[in-house]
Amino acid sequence: MSNDKNEVNVLDELNKGACMGCDAIDFIMDKVKDDGLKQELNRQYEKYKGISDKIERLYPEYSNKEPHETSAMNKAMTWYGIEMKTFMDDSTSKLAELLMQGTNMGIIEGRRLLNHKDTEPEVHALVQEYVAMQEDAVEKLKAFL
Secondary structure (H helix, E strand, O other), X not given: OOOHHHHHHHHHHHHHHHHHHHHHXXXXXXXXXXHHHHHHHHHHHHHHHXXXXXXXXHHHHOOOOOOOOOOHHHHHHHHHHHHHHHOOOOOHHHHHHHHHXXXXXXXXXXXXXXXXXXXXXXXXXXXXXXXXXXXXXXXHHHOOO
């Protein structure tokens, strides 16, 4: 059996990833001209929010604190990175590429959590859901490259 500290760490990492996904979508949405991509990003945003909601419901079983979110510095760096990378090219293809890069980082982190953290079944299932959601997002974004 794992310990509560491990569960908290995993849930915190997941929540930071979900918050980062929401932030990136927020920062990029006003640049999106393609209605299909807008629709896909709205779908992904709701999925990230759903993961965060599940974490908030599960978190009190392991901690009396609040789940970690992305820091103001990380938000600023994400916004700045998007602004710099889209300054010369804010095409649908470029936006999809940037989102895929970030999503792939989330998949890698999620896979690490699955492979190297012994977690309670409910937490493990949430990590699996997060990874599957992101893998699906990458597949859907490929259509916009």
